[in-house]
Amino acid sequence: MERKKLAKDRAGPLQTHSMKDWSKDVSTQSLDSDDYGSDDDLYYSKRLDPAEDELNEDDSDTVDKMSSAEYSGEDELRSPPSSKRRRCSSARAAKPTPPWNTGKDVDTDPPEQRFYPLRTPGVQMSFTDTHTPxxxxxxxxxxxxxxxxxxNTNKxxxxxxAKGSTYKxxxxGVxxxxxxxxxxFYMATIKLDEIKDFWLQDDIFSIPFPATVMTWDRYSSITWNxxxxxxxxxxxxxxxxxxxxxxxxxxxxxxxxxxxNAxxxxxxxxxxxxxHDGVTTTKSFKFFILADASNGYAxxxxxxxxKSDFLTGEGLSYDSVMSLMNRSYLGSGYHLYTDSFYTSPKLFRDLLGQNFGACGLYREHRKNCxxxxxNALDKSSSKAAIRWIRDGPLVFVKWMDRKEVSIxxxxxxAYSGEKVQGWVKPKTGGSMPKLYPCPSSVVDYNRYSSGVEVPYQLIQYYSTQHNEMRWYTKLFLYFLDIAAMNAYTLHKEMMAQRQKTTLTHKAFMEELTAQLCGVSSKVSLKREGCEHVPVPVAAPRPDASKRAASAHxxxxxxxxxxxxxxxxxxxKVCDVALCLKMDRNCFEKWHK
Known part of the structure; x- marks a missing residue:
């Protein structure tokens, strides 16, 4: 829960840029209306899949209490109103299921999958070359x-x-x-309430750099077009x-x-x-990202x-995964970890048919779960209690942590003897460590899903997203975020291979911003039109013979x-007397 709270706290205040100064006609142009009018739209807004999730009237609390929200960082899910809820058939309750086994019951090991990537995993470039951000x-x-x-922007x-716009x-050019x-990227690094504030002048809170790159009118006209x-x-x-x-x-x-392609x-x-889902600021579209669990590379x-291109009819959660798990590019033997939105028995069986393993949190109201x-877990079950059911190649496991975890x-x-460390409070006070049994599927899921969380929390610090923009401009900005994040991942991998010091994410973004703007990140800025110039302390005397005795x-x-x-x-500005001589320049010393 702490990880979930951290993600929310970090993401919350970042969407502060506003384009309202000059884009009143822009904010109304979107891919489609943001109001969810269809049953499918309503389901997706709650991260439900109408092709897989089966909810009855008595399931209103099922989604709220899912343990996946705690483990995958998902927002708490709220089931749709009953008038919009997709109902399952009566066959659901009649489907026979075997009783749950305990952790003491022996499960069969799944067949080992051979890993055959089509290329050697890692960066596909020479490590001997030097690459700037x-x-x-x-x-x-x-x-x-x-x-x-x-x-296309010029067109x-x-x-x-031609339609009558009055701006020049x-x-x-490139x-x-x-x-x-x-x-x-500069404005994503330094946060201000309004974008136009970056061009404010003659103010103690002014930021001089953006105006040295281009004027506000030029920046806004490019953004318009x-x-x-x-x-x-x-x-x-x-x-x-x-x-x-x-x-x-x-x-x-x-x-x-x-x-x-890149x-x-x-x-x-x-x-x-x-x-996992990409973070967006609009309901008009959603991102689905397939990432390397070791470093978060997209x-x-x-x-x-x-109006998606996913047309298999098996549901969005199924189609989004199958469209990205491409064996002709990846090879075979990969292991995929998913949160509860994607996990379904059909998806996992079909992935296995292509020699891809899978592991993920699941929801009880999914089809065929x-x-x-x-013999199921209940509120009286002890901490770390295990229950499992095997259905052919699939094993469904429940484990009691603070809440029930379903995977x-x-x-x-189902369970092969792994243990994780927890803490107990003895009667004598304080706390002491204790080892608890834990299914290997839970251990690996936490390990690999958390490996992706950190990079995508970092990207939120420097998110380029603005409010009130065209949907395709939001996509353009999201492409910038993906490119910058992947570029930093390549930098880390290449520096590690060469055993050299890796830049921090902040330092990398600062250097990238400076190079894009054509300046050094350590440049000393001098504002144009500066009024700090030397002037006489008093008007010189009109008589030329007496000017040497002018006021001092x-x-x-x-x-x-x-x-x-x-x-x-x-x-002239400071109104203080200062020496200005060949051997003593108090004017320069004062202003330093």
């Missing part, structure tokens, strides 16, 4: 891809100007667009709306495909994979809209240094 970022956001975005701007537009991306697809082809796609030929993700496809090209995952991802109450696996036996004042820096020295110069 910008070099690694450009593996995913290449100059060619950015050139395509620039061309969009020309179209808007100069075509954006170099300037990388500067623009650098500013996005940023476009991943050709706007003329968008119109052709829109004409097909309502037909099978319509592509709801057409406006994101050019860059989406480029990023996905994710798979430059890294091959190790054996253990994790399936191996592949898919975008789900309400055991619901036997004979399904095709790669673990005691130099403040000399006074501080216990010297008595007068000077005819003072700072």
């Amino acid at each position: 910008l070099d690694l970022f450009k593996l995913f956001f290449s100059e060619r891809a950015v050139k395509t975005v620039c061309d 969009q701007a020309a179209s808007n100007v 537009w100069v075509d954006v 170099h300037e667009f990388f500067n623009y991306i650098g500013l996005i 940023v476009k991943m697809s050709d706007p003329h082809k968008d119109q052709e796609n829109n004409k097909r709306k309502g037909t099978p030929g319509y592509d709801s993700l057409f406006q994101a496809k050019p860059l989406l495909d480029t990023i996905r 994710c798979k090209a430059f890294y091959h995952p190790h054996r253990n994979l994790v399936m 191996v592949d991802f898919a975008v789900y809209t309400r 055991p619901r036997s109450t004979s 399904c696996s095709t790669i673990h036996p 004042m005691a130099c403040l820096m000399c006074k501080i240094d216990n010297r008595k020295q007068s000077t005819p110069w003072k700072c």
